[in-house]
Amino acid sequence: MITGGHDLPYFTATGHHLVAELPSVTLLELPWAGHLTALERPRGIADILITHLS
Incomplete structure (x- = not known):
């Protein structure tokens, strides 16, 4: 699960x-991100996902 520091509280x-x-879910909070990180x-x-799936 990826969340962004500038996303809506919900x-x-x-x-x-x-x-x-x-x-089985882990959380990665990206302080620079909003709702549409990709x-x-x-x-x-893509780098984050490739690292996680490797």
Whole structure:
């Protein structure tokens, strides 16, 4: 789960809720990001996903 520091409170809270309820989910909070992290910095998000899936 990726949340952004500039996202709306509802989405941040939803991310925290999912992490608390689903044991296989981890949370990555990006202080620079809003709601659409993959559109804001596509290469950075791709790198994060590739690292996580490797």
